[in-house]
Amino acid sequence: MTLFSLQLWQIISKTTCTVTMFRSVLKYILSFVTLFGLIFLLRNITIGQNFRMSALYEFQNRIQSSNQSRSRLTLHDNHTLYPHWGQPLSPEEELEEGDLLDSIAWPQPPPGSAPPNLSRTSDPAHSLFTIVPSKNEQRWYVGDQLEVQVHLHDFEGRPKRYGGDFLLARLHSPKCKAGVAGQVLDHKNGLYSARFPLLWEGSAQVAVTMVHSSEAVAVLRRLREKRPDRVYFFSFFRRGNHSEKMLCNVCLPQDEGPLCNFTDPHSGDQWFCYKPKMLSCDARYSHSMGGYAKNLITEKEALLFKRGKNVKVAIHASTTDTINVLPARNGSSSQKPDPVKLATSGYYYQDSWRPLGGVTMRQFDTPSAITQCLTNKLVYMYGDSTLRQWFEFLLTVLPDMKKLNLENPKKSGPFMAVDSTRNILLEYRFHGPPIRIQPVMVSELRYIANELDGLTGGPNTVVVLGIWAHFSTFPVEVYMHRLRHIRKAVARLLDRARETVVVIRTANPQEPGRAGNVYNSDWLMLQQDAVLRSMFKGLDVMLVDAWQMCLAHRLPHNLHPPRAIVKDMVDMMLSYVCRNGTRD
Structure with a gap:
């Protein structure tokens, strides 16, 4: 190989290495730019979502009072809005809290049923209950258990296909001035059972009441979790002739002003007020209820809370609502019902x-x-x-x-x-x-x-x-x-x-x-x-x-x-x- 050829080969080799290195560096740069762009995009999406959610809750949570009107942001589990919400729990307390929440879990309407169409919601006037026949030729005795089946229908008379309605049941006798609460079981398909211990002789009349439809309960659950400001409170702060009235509650958004922290140091029970403009936190001298927040639900949701229509309204019997209870049978082992099993205390x-x-x-x-x-x-x-x-x-x-x-x-x-x-x-x-x-x-x-x-x-x-x-x-x-x-x-x-x-x-x-x-x-x-x-x-x-x-x-x-x-x-x-x- 000639000297010129050798020099040319060295130049090409170096150029190739340089190009290869450049391509590698360019590849990493492009990857970094792509990753950075993706992070930036996701961040903007999140910010946009948070902004829309904040605007929505700010619109929904406006409180009106004679002295003060504030927008409330009340996602109780949002620690960005409420960094002071809740005290740290021990592992045992976390487990207990989870078990308690599971124990009060309530059936929810199926997805897509909200916002509710009133005609599709539970209607006590179209619903019926039926006394389940006894096993003893329609004879009931003291110590037995009475069962009633409740069939929920909507305002157009169609059977409900899911549970979650809140029912109360009672067995009573006006003549004996007697009564006992029933245990209501939700079968989660529009059917419910109510069970009663038979504890006295003579007539016994069944009463079943629909307190709330399942759709109304869903609204109540949402408000309980998202609107802890449904009732708001005030405290007066005073020093000499100067006083200021400030909003208070279990939890308050920090972005609306500095807070006075009145959390009890011994029990850890939380309480906060907005700090007065001219006074210190230790000038607080009185507590009072402010009022009830307005416009919590939509006009359509308000139809679910109509007294005499779908709130605490009686459900009627399909045939009869009364039975006659005979004296306890000799040797019957069921004369003393188990109050724990029947969920009946008396x-x-x-x-x-x-x-x-x-x-x-x-x-x-x-x-x-x-x-x-x-x-x-x-x-x-x-x-x-x-x-x-x-x-x-x-x-x-x-x-x-x-x-x-x-x-x-x-x-x-x-x-x-x-x-x-x-x-x-x-x-x-x-x-x-x-x-x-x-x-x-x-x-x-x-x-x-x-x-x-x-x-x-x-x-x-x-x-x-x-x-x-x-x-x-x-x-x-x-x-x-x-x-x-x-x-x-x-x-x-x-x-x-x-x-x-x-x-x-x-x-x-x-x-x-x-x-x-x-x-x-x-x-x-x-x-x-x-x-x-x-x-x-x-x-x-x-x-x-x-x-x-x-x-x-x-x-x-x-x-x-x-x-x-x-x-x-x-x-x-x-x-x-x-x-x-x-x-x-």
């Missing part, structure tokens, strides 16, 4: 509540009987206004109890009454926020868990708890969090003073107007009631089953039950307190 007979199993209920019909039971007792009541009823009832029947004039608000308290001769003390205090109530001083806002930790306890101490009605507008996890800390405080109290009597009042159904709205629905209360029972199961506490007592009674449902039912509840509580020193 029943009414001659207007008197009779629990099934557990503590025998006594009738405290005279002031002397109640006084004798409560002598040398310290009774602490913590909860909402439905528990305040118990305090007020005891004051009206115990003439020697003197209510101390603490000059506190009539509804919020706190209240105290004493009988110094017999060493009886009654104390009532409202639970901590959220509370929908008239203005109250923040110094009187106490969390139940903290109050329990301040009690010594012992055989002469009675603790009564009732907390449910003010949590219906929040995601159920908020209620779980509050109950979890109360439960821990109860456990600590029982550890240091095992003889302390702890009684818990459950939720109760409400009048049709309240039960049918999007703030206080019976379905929301039922879900909370199930959570409460589960969270205190296994602890040495006593339940007063307000839900079944109200459902089984002949009187109409009411958020604040009538006096006759309150008496039975107080009698049940006193029966727990005065059990001759035994622990049942």
